Amino acid sequence: MSFVELFRVLCEIGLVAAFCGLLFVGGGFLILIGINIFEQASGFLLGKRLYAPVLQDADLPHVLVQIPVFNEPAMVADCLRSAAALDWPKDRLHIQLLDDSTDGTAAIADVAVRALRGQGFDISHLHRMARRGYKAGALDAGLAQSSAPFVAILDADFRPPANWLRAVIPALIADPNASFVQSRCEFANYRTNWLTRAQGLMFDAHFVMEQATRFRAGWLFQFNGTGGVWRRAAITAAGGWSADSLCEDLDLTIRAEIAGWHGLFSMEPAVPGLVPDKVSHWQVQQRRWSNGFVQVARKLLSEVWAAEWPVWRKLSAAFLILIQTFYPCVALACITLALCAFIRGGDLAPYAPIVETIAALILIVGIGMTFVPYVILGRGSVWRYLATLGSLVPLMIYLSVSNAPSILKTVFGASETWKRTPKTTPFLDVLPANDQQLNEAQSGSALI
Structure with missing residues (x-):
């Protein structure tokens, strides 16, 4: 030959x-x-609809809202105000800004945090000087500072509707074996150009067809890293957040399932966020996800097949991973x-x-x-x-x-740095007319 x-x-x-x-x-x-x-x-x-009973204010639990950010000065103030606008009793709503920024984001955040604290909100600004563990490390560091039984996670470019927590947390309370509830995400800028429309088409398919169907069919489905609420006990039972993968959300999802928990999916209300509007930015995001899924497969695929699950469930999990x-x-x-x-x-x-x-x-x-x-x-x-x-x-x-x-x-075992997806935001901060400090902080950040 x-x-x-x-x-x-x-x-x-x-x-x-x-x-x-x-x-x-x-x-x-x-x-x-x-x-x-x-x-x-x-x-x-195939499965039951999500059951979320209406709870009286006296029965609402303490909730920690974690917002991880890294060099996002244009979004940080507004994402804090959005979290503070959630319809939840102030004495049981705890907000953490998990800030690993190295630019002017921290200065803007400090002003916004002080303003909201003056309105009676419990907000912590945890600024780490080293990005140990990246997003997973930031989330884990924040958990160590709180004892709230439920943990909502929002990326800086997501703006939940005011009724979000009231709509999804009762579902977690009603199902004691549920580890998290993932909300459907929408994207406010999906009409910007052909790329955002393409991503919107794919994400709608992901949430409406894939995530929702997996949930109803009893298949393993993932927490998407934002727009979801975790039960703290499930995070602990799964071994906590791990930084040995670029997809810390999928990693924790699978470990929680192996530990005997299951996720919930909520179609409404949707939580709007942003998608990258440039191919180069989208490529950064997709590369991180692809590499992260490979890392999770190398770490957990054997554990999935060793789990005491029926074969169909192992196959559905392998399909996801x-x-x-x-x-x-x-x-x-x-x-x-x-x-x-x-x-x-x-x-x-x-x-x-x-x-x-x-x-x-x-x-x-x-x-x-x-x-x-x-x-x-x-x-x-x-x-x-x-x-x-x-x-x-x-x-x-x-x-x-x-x-x-x-x-x-x-x-073959190579590792990569966790890179934030650059995004151009239409969620421009609406600055209070009398907030001179915030104006100055944002102006200063533009020069950094």
């Missing part, structure tokens, strides 16, 4: 491996789509297919069944996962939907190829 023939065989093996990986990921999504079709056709939900293999599989398929075509002088006929199957799978999953959320959430016209859906394919190919080397290095 010549070198060229050997190289072609190796490329074909790689193409088949990528094809099998895409079938695994796509097959999981097809099952989710099938569950939704069954529920819509039969009118029978390995879902990011989609990107390296797409990259591998594109590269090996291009090489095979080059070796064969442009003849793709031998690979037509694989290409056609992948194309059909992508089309079915793409439409099946995105169209229903787009319609029920009233996102726009059918033409806008089709245009946005069409933009996903080149976007996914670009991301897969560009992030593949980093993911591959993580597979």
Whole structure:
């Protein structure tokens, strides 16, 4: 066998491996789509609806709201005011700003914290000088300063509605084995450009089709890192926050499930936030998530298979943990297919069944996962939907190829720094007219 023939065989093996990986990921999504079709056709939900009884003020527990920030001067004051606006008794609402910033964010935060304290709010500003453990380390450090039994987590770019805690915490109280309740997230800037619309389409599918269906079907589903409330006892039982993964949220979710807890999902009220509006910023976010999922898989996949769960639940958990293999599989398929075509002088006929199957799978999953959320959430016209859906394919190919080397290095044990996703905010702080200090602090931060 010549070198060229050997190289072609190796490329074909790689193409088949990528094809099998895409079938695994796509097959999981097809099952989710099938569950939704069954529920819509039969009118029978696989699981119970989220039960959240109305509680009297006297029965409301102490709640800690944690807001981790890192160099986010344009958002920090408004995110504090948003947390303070939550409809919860002041004597049982405790807010922590977990600030690892190295720019002017801390100065702006100090002014906002003093103003809110003057209004009677219990707000702590924990400014760490070293980012040990990144977000997980900040959350863990904040927990050490509080004994509240419930912990709400909000990224700096998320603005919960005032009734959020009253809507979701009763569900946790009503289910003593629930570790957390994750709210559906929306994105205030999803109409900004083609990229934000594409992300909005994918996130609507993630929350409405994937997260909600996993919850109803009893599958493992993840805490998304923001817009959720944890039961402190579950965090403790799972071993606390861990910084050995870039996806500390998924890591804690799985460890809590292994420890015997389960999550809850709430469709309403949604918690609005932001998505990156530049490809380079989005790439940073996706690379962190992909590498983090790989780290979690290396750490916990064996524990999932060793858990005393039924096989179907282990498979559903593996589907979640390995879902990011989609990107390296797409990259591998594109590269090996291009090489095979080059070796064969442009003849793709031998690979037509694989290409056609992948194309059909992508089309079915793409439409099946995105169209229903787009319609029920009233996102726009059918033409806008089709245009946005069409933009996903080149976007996914670009991301897969560009992030593949980093993911591959993580597979073999390399580590990366936790990088915050840059975002341009439409949540511009509305400054009080008489708050001269805050104006000065923000003006100063612009020079840093």
